[in-house]
Amino acid sequence: MHSCCAPCAAEVMEAVHASGIQQTVFFYNPNIHPIEEYEIRKNENKRFCDKLGIEFIDADYDKDNWFDRVKGLENEPERGARCTVCFDMRFERTALYAAENGFDLITSTLGISRWKNMEQINDCGVRAADRYDDVRYWTFNWRKKGGAQRMIEISKREEFYQQEYCGCVYSLRDTNRWRQSNGRDRIKRNIKFYGHDKPE
Known part of the structure; x- marks a missing residue:
């Protein structure tokens, strides 16, 4: 299972864990900047994996490859062409790992976020899995049946780090521009956590 961060992953991990399905979490997110x-995001995800006894695979942080892939798409909006390229890259590596290590099913926690386009994510996941004869992508909608709400509840219970932008440098740039235009301070990292009324 490709995981983007602990808040998005926790509900999916708990649901799969409760169903008795064996899972491995694959953390490959070279888009995250800086x-x-x-x-921070990787360690929060690993902390929850350790709690549930789920294997955590720490893949490469090959940010240079990511920047090469999205070159020319720096000004694309959220959910635009840059995000498609980003998802393709991350799912291609996930599918490759699955094919090389005997996994026949992959999925991602990205789709549980209301900020993401579910169809865009699923298209990228299916396309990546189709590169291999024995790998399929699970297009389950994790938002349904209260999944999105449980994501918040678990995040508060576990006091996960609460990131305030998608992850990439362009998302950080655009989020800070929006915040400043609305009279808000720029993002400060590693101070905001779910379940805390005020940043520490």
Whole structure:
């Protein structure tokens, strides 16, 4: 299972865990910027995996490859062509790992977020899995039946780090522009956590 961050992953991980399906979490997100933010999100995800006894695969942070892939798409909007390229890259690596290590089913936690386009994510996942004869992409809608609400509840219970932008440098740029135009401070990393009334 490709995971983007602990808040998005936790509900999916718990649901799959409760069903008795064996899972491995694959953390491959070279889009996350800067490296300090990447490490925070990765460590939060690993912390929850350790709690549930789920294997956590820490893949490469090959950000240079990511920047090469999205070159020319720097000004694309959220859910636009840059996001498609980003999802393709991350799911291609996930599918490759699955094919090389005997997994026949992959999915991603990205789709549980209301900020993401479910169809866009599923299209990228299916396209990546189709590169291999024995790998399929599970297009389950994790938002349904209260999944999105449980995501927030679990995040508060576990006091996960609460990121305030999607992850990439362009998302950070655009989010800060929006915040400043609305009289808000720029994003400060590693100070906001679910379940805390005020940042520490």
